[in-house]
Amino acid sequence: MASPTTGPRSLLAHHFADLGEQKDATTLGMWLFLAQEVMFFGGLFLVYTVYRFNFHDAFAAASHHLDVKLGAINTAVLIGSSLTMALAVHAAALGKRQQLVVFLLLTVLLGSAFLGVKVVEYADKYHHHLVPGPGFSGEALHLEGDRARQAEMYFSLYFGMTGLHALHMIVGIPILLALAVKGWRGAYSPEYNTPVEFTGLYWHFVDIVWIFLFPFLYLIH
Amino acid sequence: MHEQHVVSPRIYFAIFAALLLLTLVTVQVAAIDLGEPEIFFGKRVPLNVVVALVIACVKAVLVILFFMHVKYSPRLTQLVIGAAFVWLFILLAVTLSDYWSRGWVGGNPGT
Numbered sequence: 325m326a327s328p329t330t331g332p333r334s335l336l337a338h339h340f341a342d343l344g345e346q347k348d349a350t351t352l353g354m355w356l357f358l359a360q361e362v363m364f365f366g367g368l369f370l371v372y373t374v375y376r377f378n379f380h381d382a383f384a385a386a387s388h389h390l391d392v393k394l395g396a397i398n399t400a401v402l403i404g405s406s407l408t409m410a411l412a413v414h415a416a417a418l419g420k421r422q423q424l425v426v427f428l429l430l431t432v433l434l435g436s437a438f439l440g441v442k443v444v445e446y447a448d449k450y451h452h453h454l455v456p457g458p459g460f461s462g463e464a465l466h467l468e469g470d471r472a473r474q475a476e477m478y479f480s481l482y483f484g485m486t487g488l489h490a491l492h493m494i495v496g497i498p499i500l501l502a503l504a505v506k507g508w509r510g511a512y513s514p515e516y517n518t519p520v521e522f523t524g525l526y527w528h529f530v531d532i533v534w535i536f537l538f539p540f541l542y543l544i545h
Numbered sequence: 546m547h548e549q550h551v552v553s554p555r556i557y558f559a560i561f562a563a564l565l566l567l568t569l570v571t572v573q574v575a576a577i578d579l580g581e582p583e584i585f586f587g588k589r590v591p592l593n594v595v596v597a598l599v600i601a602c603v604k605a606v607l608v609i610l611f612f613m614h615v616k617y618s619p620r621l622t623q624l625v626i627g628a629a630f631v632w633l634f635i636l637l638a639v640t641l642s643d644y645w646s647r648g649w650v651g652g653n654p655g656t
Binding site (some may be wrong): 348351352356358359362363366367369373374377392396399400403404407408409410411414417418466508524528529531532534535536538539543544545 | 551552554557558560561564568569571572575593594597598599603604605608609611612613617618619621622625626627628629630633635639640641644
């Protein structure tokens, strides 16, 4: 390969002075994207908080139905995937090709384990008729009438928020796999590893959303 | 040329351990009823909620500073991230203060 900053296959876009400036600009752009994600999820947490004040008892009863143990295990799994992601970024920065691929695949594995546990939890809600809609019933929570309707609101928020979080992971996993393939082919080096770096930012952000979802949905009664 | 800062993996493992420990603490504390003392302008404050949110914030800050390298990022990036959380604070504080204070005056309480 020719020099990484000149020639037709240059890694440096022509409007940047050098790779460092290009990397700083990319990181800033990624953070602006994450800033709007913060506002987006922040709005959902706000809606949850307001409803929780208004429908306190029904929300407490509904959140008691969630399995704290599964939630805690999933928290640990996702934190573990953040560790392997950080180690993947580290390997890319040092140009360690094999380590990069191994840590990316470990991140995919842990992310998939998280989604697997989520499937088990969703199936439990389905079996207890706790999925919002015409099939919803407050029976499993011993709630009737208005209280059952309020619990249905809790589960609307539960599925909405955890569903959007899971969607972010479902988007992230193929990106990680693509990075692993490109990394294996030697696309990343100590000079150029920005895609690994900003995918890492995305993955850690998804981890942070769960760090707040876990206490909001599982722990606060 | 901007030098790339490479963080030692030892720091990553330390942060990972701290995050796991905080998760364990938050689960254990949630099982204990800490009560609702009147500590905020005569209002009852459920301490369990406060503890759970403080622990979540500490965990988030650890992830942001170390896993996301913000501690070593350029000042401009740090400013943008700080601004994002200021906007989030405005979103939360202004909306919640509205819901909190609506019953204080007469007329239609809205909610």
